Amino acid sequence: MLLNGSEILLECLLEHGADTVFGYPGGAVLNIYDALYKYSDRIKHVITAHEQAACHAADGFARTTGKTGVVIATSGPGATNLVTGIATANMDSVPLVAITGNVGTSALGLDSFQEVDICGITMPVTKHNFIVKDVKDLADTIREAFYIANEGRKGPVLIDIPKDITAAMCEYTYHEPKKVVNHNPDSINEQIEAAVKLIEQSDRPFIYAGGGIVSCDAQEELNDFVNRIDAPIALSLMGQTGFSNKDSHYVGMLGMHGTKTASLALKDCDLMIVLGSRFSDRVALNTKTFAKHTKVLHVEIDPAEIGKNVAPDCYVNGDLKYVVSCFNKLIKPRKHAVWLSQVDEWKKTYTVPMKPIRREDEVLPDEVIKTLCRLVGEDAIITTEVGQHQMWTAQYYDFVKPRTFASSGGLGTMGYGLGASIGAKVGNPDKIVVNVAGDGSFFMNCNELSTLAKHGIPVIELVFTNNVLGMVRQWQRIFYDKRFSQTDINRGTDMMKLAEAFGIEGVRIENKNEIESGLKRAIECGRPCLVECVIDKDVNVLPMVAPGGDVLEPIMEISLD
Numbered sequence: 001m002l003l004n005g006s007e008i009l010l011e012c013l014l015e016h017g018a019d020t021v022f023g024y025p026g027g028a029v030l031n032i033y034d035a036l037y038k039y040s041d042r043i044k045h046v047i048t049a050h051e052q053a054a055c056h057a058a059d060g061f062a063r064t065t066g067k068t069g070v071v072i073a074t075s076g077p078g079a080t081n082l083v084t085g086i087a088t089a090n091m092d093s094v095p096l097v098a099i100t101g102n103v104g105t106s107a108l109g110l111d112s113f114q115e116v117d118i119c120g121i122t123m124p125v126t127k128h129n130f131i132v133k134d135v136k137d138l139a140d141t142i143r144e145a146f147y148i149a150n151e152g153r154k155g156p157v158l159i160d161i162p163k164d165i166t167a168a169m170c171e172y173t174y175h176e177p178k179k180v181v182n183h184n185p186d187s188i189n190e191q192i193e194a195a196v197k198l199i200e201q202s203d204r205p206f207i208y209a210g211g212g213i214v215s216c217d218a219q220e221e222l223n224d225f226v227n228r229i230d231a232p233i234a235l236s237l238m239g240q241t242g243f244s245n246k247d248s249h250y251v252g253m254l255g256m257h258g259t260k261t262a263s264l265a266l267k268d269c270d271l272m273i274v275l276g277s278r279f280s281d282r283v284a285l286n287t288k289t290f291a292k293h294t295k296v297l298h299v300e301i302d303p304a305e306i307g308k309n310v311a312p313d314c315y316v317n318g319d320l321k322y323v324v325s326c327f328n329k330l331i332k333p334r335k336h337a338v339w340l341s342q343v344d345e346w347k348k349t350y351t352v353p354m355k356p357i358r359r360e361d362e363v364l365p366d367e368v369i370k371t372l373c374r375l376v377g378e379d380a381i382i383t384t385e386v387g388q389h390q391m392w393t394a395q396y397y398d399f400v401k402p403r404t405f406a407s408s409g410g411l412g413t414m415g416y417g418l419g420a421s422i423g424a425k426v427g428n429p430d431k432i433v434v435n436v437a438g439d440g441s442f443f444m445n446c447n448e449l450s451t452l453a454k455h456g457i458p459v460i461e462l463v464f465t466n467n468v469l470g471m472v473r474q475w476q477r478i479f480y481d482k483r484f485s486q487t488d489i490n491r492g493t494d495m496m497k498l499a500e501a502f503g504i505e506g507v508r509i510e511n512k513n514e515i516e517s518g519l520k521r522a523i524e525c526g527r528p529c530l531v532e533c534v535i536d537k538d539v540n541v542l543p544m545v546a547p548g549g550d551v552l553e554p555i556m557e558i559s560l561d
Contacts, residue, residue: 001173005135005166006035009099010043012142016177018070018097020044020061020426022054026074028101028114031166046426046455049447051078053419055085059094060420063406064381065427066217068095068149075102076114079160080121084413087125089156091410092238093215095149096156097142098122104164105133122158129158135168139175147178153302154215182301182319191316192323195297196330198271198314202295204339205231206269208254211238211409212276212301218321219243219402222275224328230336232343234262236277237394238409245398251343255283256545257391260350260554263543265343266291267552274298276320279309280410285551299323350556361511363535365389365464369396371515372434372462375523380432381424383407385417385441388470391541393436404431415444421459422451432523434460440469440489449502452528460522461530463495466537474540478558495532505529 003011009032013021024047025033036045048054051073058069069089073082079100089096103112119129128148130141138161145157199205207229213222219242226233226249233243234254243250252259254266266272272291276299277283284290287309298312299320306315316323369392378400384390384407399405406424408416421435442463452459464470467490476484499506505525509518509532522529543554 001171002169003172004031004035005138005161005168005170006031007038008135008139008170008172009142009161009166010035010039011172011174012139013070014042015143015175016068016146018043018068020046021070021072022046022048022057022061022423023072024048024051024054024074024078026078026101026114028075028078028103028163029072029166031163032072032099032101044426046422046451048419048422048451051081052085052415053422053445053448053451055082055096055098056088056413056416056419057423057426058096059085059089060383060406060423061427062089062094062096062423063420064403064424066403067427068097068146069423070097070099072099073101074114075100075118076116078114079116079118083122083125084411085419086122086156086158088408088411088413088416090125090127092408093154093211094156095154097145097149098156098158100158100160101166102131102160102162105162106164108162118158118160125156126158127155129160131160131162132165133162135165135170138165138170139172143175143178147180150180152182185318185322188316188318188323191318192326192330194314195299195316196327198295198297199229199273199327199331202271204268204270204336205229205273206265206271207231207233207273207275208236208277209233209239209242209275210236210277211242212320213239213242214403215276216301216319216321217402218324221321221324221328225324228328228331228333230334230340231273232265232340234258234265236283236409237407239277240394240405241399241402244400246400248344249340251347253394255551256285256547257395257541257543258551258554260543260556261343261346263552263554264346267293268342269294272296274312275324276300278302278305281547283551284309285545286548289550361513363509363512363515363533365392365533365535365539366396367512368462368464368509368515368519368533369393369436372519373397375516375519376432376434378404380404380434381406381428383417383421383424383433383435385435385437386412386414387438387441388474388539388541389436389438389464414441417441418445418448418459418461421461422448422457425457425459432460434462437461437463438470439463439465439467443489443491446498449499449504449528449530453503456528458527458529461528462533463531464533464535465495466535466539468537470537470539471541473537474544474558478555479546495530499530507531509533
């Protein structure tokens with residue numbers, strides 16, 4: 001079948017089940033957008049207000065559906081506007097294919113209008129990238145990009161396509177997608193046997209699971225494993241939804257803003273079983289002291305992560321879903337009643353109030369998050385921006401179902417959440433989707449409210465307004481002797497008028513008695529809705545471990561004097 005490059009691109013997307021793309025048109029991708037017009041009955045395109053949001057939308061779509069996200073942008077500034085979104089996906093191992101246009105091949109390297117070397121720019125933040133200079137290579141390049149994005153540790157791949165390539169004609173033949181094979185099971189049998197022996201010798205095992213559980217859809221295997229060895233389990237931020245937060249074995253997050261119970265379980269365990277996590281500095285904090293008193297078993301698909309931050313006593317380098325299923329077949333069920341009884345005592349003892357209440361009707365974030373969780377049900381999808389609200393969501397929302405949470409963990413991208421919520425809702429139209437934000441992050445992407453309005457996407461944008469950059473202010477309070485430099489962001493914006501201007505519903509919550517009714521109104525209106533929750537600027541995130549501190553010594557109280 002003779003097609004032009006743009007049509008070949010879209011046929012290859014359909015080969016890989018990619019029937020939804022996010023993007024923003026421009027000169028270098030006009031041929032692609034012309035083809036999208038012809039393929040509109042088979043490929044849905046969602047235009048955002050800014051390319052960065054389009055990339056975050058593709059990311060949120062991928063995280064919440066398990067599919068590969070696709071984003072399209074034009075050359076020059078369109079391409080560079082994707083970089084933050086690509087880096088976000090790279091840090092959190094999200095399968096993404098970014099397609100950028102470029103000037104024609106004869107104009108490359110001549111500083112032509114809207115020309116940048118996007119492959120050079122994105123090389124450090126992609127798994128791989130390509131520039132296609134011959135239309136005959138286009139189809140195979142797209143196929144390889146989808147394979148690379150999903151093989152091993154998942155991540156983003158960029159394909160840069162000069163404009164003349166999108167117009168050139170070439171024969172196209174349909175190909176079945178190449179099957180992703182993450183490892184040779186036989187090559188890790190000895191590693192699995194050694195790990196099983198270590199687990200069976202343990203009397204006080206402690207499981208720590210990260211985003212790898214979610215990425216490879218191993219929630220069922222993990223649940224069986226936790227119950228089989230009867231061990232307490234903590235999750236990373238990226239690991240949320242990998243294990244039910246309501247399960248009695250769950251002890252919360254581990255790390256900078258983890259629970260005291262999780263840190264004590266780490267302190268007293270005789271084996272730390274780490275599944276699909278990379279020991280980031282927000283978790284390990286001080287790698288010189290982290291888990292030095294106990295044995296560490298690390299199961300991880302990326303060999304570069306094994307021993308990079310924390311040296312394990314034993315490791316298995318393989319697909320997590322496969323490895324944990326092997327554990328479940330080989331390990332006989334065990335009970336650790338005394339150990340779990342101790343963990344339960346810690347749970348009852350160490351609870352942290354958010355702050356002294358200054359007035360009776362004050363709105364506290366934990367009450368908002370808990371009420372939201374109760375009202376939307378277990379199937380709802382929650383996205384977040386980055387900051388205090390992100391941590392409150394992870395601490396107080398009970399995630400139960402897989403792929404119901406999307407947040408920027410590794411890169412910590414303020415402005416991520418609203419775009420991600422758009423992708424999540426487009427990918428999961430029958431589910432309630434809520435983006436939890438702080439007003440600092442909100443002003444980085446509030447233009448995307450126009451995207452909600454344009455497409456009629458009923459996302460709830462829940463903004464905690466405290467008129468400060470809360471997390472940065474918290475650090476300034478503790479580590480900079482209360483020198484609150486440039487963290488007062490009171491912009492004087494009337495959020496309800498802003499909602500009206502964008503043509504969406506607006507709800508303001510100013511006292512605790514309005515929390516339930518305000519959230520119900522947002523949920524039941526069936527339209528895009530901006531909910532503003534007015535909170536005090538000195539509500540902090542606790543517990544907190546100082547950067548470089550010992551995870552076993554969290555700060556449990558912050559003086560507001």
